[in-house]
Amino acid sequence: MTNAGIMYHNGQGADQDLFALLSDITHCTFITVPIARNDAFDMVERGEIDLFTSAHREPHRESFAWFIPYFEINFLLLVNADRLPNVADMEEFKLAGDATIARTTGGGYSSYFNYQLSELESLGRVQFYDDYAETVTALLNGQVDATLSVPQIYRLFFSKGEAPIPIRILDVSPAPPTTVSLMLGKQRFSASHAANWLRIIEELHLNGQLESLLARYVSTNEAAAMVGVSSR
Known part of the structure; x- marks a missing residue:
């Protein structure tokens, strides 16, 4: 596991x-x-x-x-609210200059998000981590500007009060x-x-x-x- x-x-x-x-x-x-x-x-x-x-x-x-x-x-988009106060979906994120997003090496995110991440990777804007929990840690530590996560993972961090930066949580996927x-x-x-x-x-x-x-x-x-x- x-x-x-x-x-x-x-x-x-x-x-x-x-x-x-x-x-x-x-x-x-x-x-x-x-x-x-x-x-x-x-x-x-x-x-x-x-x-x-x-x-x-x-x-x-x-x-x-x-x-x-x-x-x-359902994967949700978590963004650093200070750095990306106006981003409301993945298209706006892709237009947000050199903003970076964390993803798990070998982990799937649904066909919709996998496609979006492949585009961002081609632009050098994806940082890879060993598991889903590490992507949330990377966001909270300011190593990246965003990540994709689910409540079952990120609530573990927030319940312990580990949110040193303001986070916006967005449901942006049109997929099931x-x-x-x-x-x-x-x-x-x-x-x-x-x-x-x-x-x-x-x-x-x-x-x-x-x-x-x-x-x-x-x-x-x-x-x-x-x-x-x-x-x-």
Whole structure:
């Protein structure tokens, strides 16, 4: 696992609780290995780790992994309000001179934001960090002018009062929520294994256990949105 706000942080979080529940259901023993997100996908491909949490499905990864959707997120644009007081969307950010944005190496942000970030990268305005939490730290430390994040990550910092600069939080994406998956390495898991995992996660959705688990860390409305209750 990698540090990802309320999903996993220093040995605790919703992902950790999920695997305790999955252990009870499957009678499997899960050994948690803290890693950098940038290393995770290569490690799954090489068979060094069997499973990775909070992963985004990308076509080039399907050759070595199965993806089991388990929640949805909406990425928001966080900007330094002092440096960028008038930016209201990504197009205005791209016009904001040499303003820089942080992104996670190997991390997905939805097709809309991935496209925007690729344009900014071609202009030399993207700074890369090992995980999503580090991108928020970079913004708060003034290393960049903006980042993309989700409440499940940035609220961990703000709840501790670590906001030395004023932050504007903007919902600027026209795209639907991004699906987040468990990533199962094909060196360990067969197609039938993946189908069984999908059945288990779907059952946790249907019986409300996944929503209840997430509600330990976010509001009930946020938990419902994360499991797509409002859209079912």
